[in-house]
Amino acid sequence: MDWSKYSSLKSSKLASLGKEKQVIKEAVEGRDAVNYKEGDKLPEGESWATYFQEGDDIPDTCKVGDIKTNGVKVGDLKVHAITAIKKEEREYVAMSQKRWDAESGEAQDDSKQEWSLSDLEREKARYDDDMARAKAQSDGLAAAIADFKKL
Numbered sequence: 001m002d003w004s005k006y007s008s009l010k011s012s013k014l015a016s017l018g019k020e021k022q023v024i025k026e027a028v029e030g031r032d033a034v035n036y037k038e039g040d041k042l043p044e045g046e047s048w049a050t051y052f053q054e055g056d057d058i059p060d061t062c063k064v065g066d067i068k069t070n071g072v073k074v075g076d077l078k079v080h081a082i083t084a085i086k087k088e089e090r091e092y093v094a095m096s097q098k099r100w101d102a103e104s105g106e107a108q109d110d111s112k113q114e115w116s117l118s119d120l121e122r123e124k125a126r127y128d129d130d131m132a133r134a135k136a137q138s139d140g141l142a143a144a145i146a147d148f149k150k151l
Contacts, residue, residue, distance in 0.1 A: 001095065001113070003123070015097045020112065021089050030084030092116075 009015035
């Protein structure tokens, strides 16, 4: 980011800092464990899946960890309980900048970069350090120029 242009980009609404949300985990509806017997009809439209665990009555053709799904069950089908999971989101601050296709001029999705306050402060400190080094170089050159003029 060319920070020297931030104020003008912001005033022309081409760049801005704003809060964004990111989904970390989607919500999952929970359900109790169900034991189906051979010949039981599984609920319509459901895509039940389960796997054999230690202690299950496992057919000779299967092993622990094998997945069983609709219409492929052998013997009893044990659908294990699923614990409900809440949707998890995180909020963060991002710099959004407008973008366009160079050839067609058509608007594209905004460019977004995540920033924290410490990131911005670190970036500013880096530029401040660069300015201090440049000032020291300039002062040294000024002294050398003064000495040169005395010759």
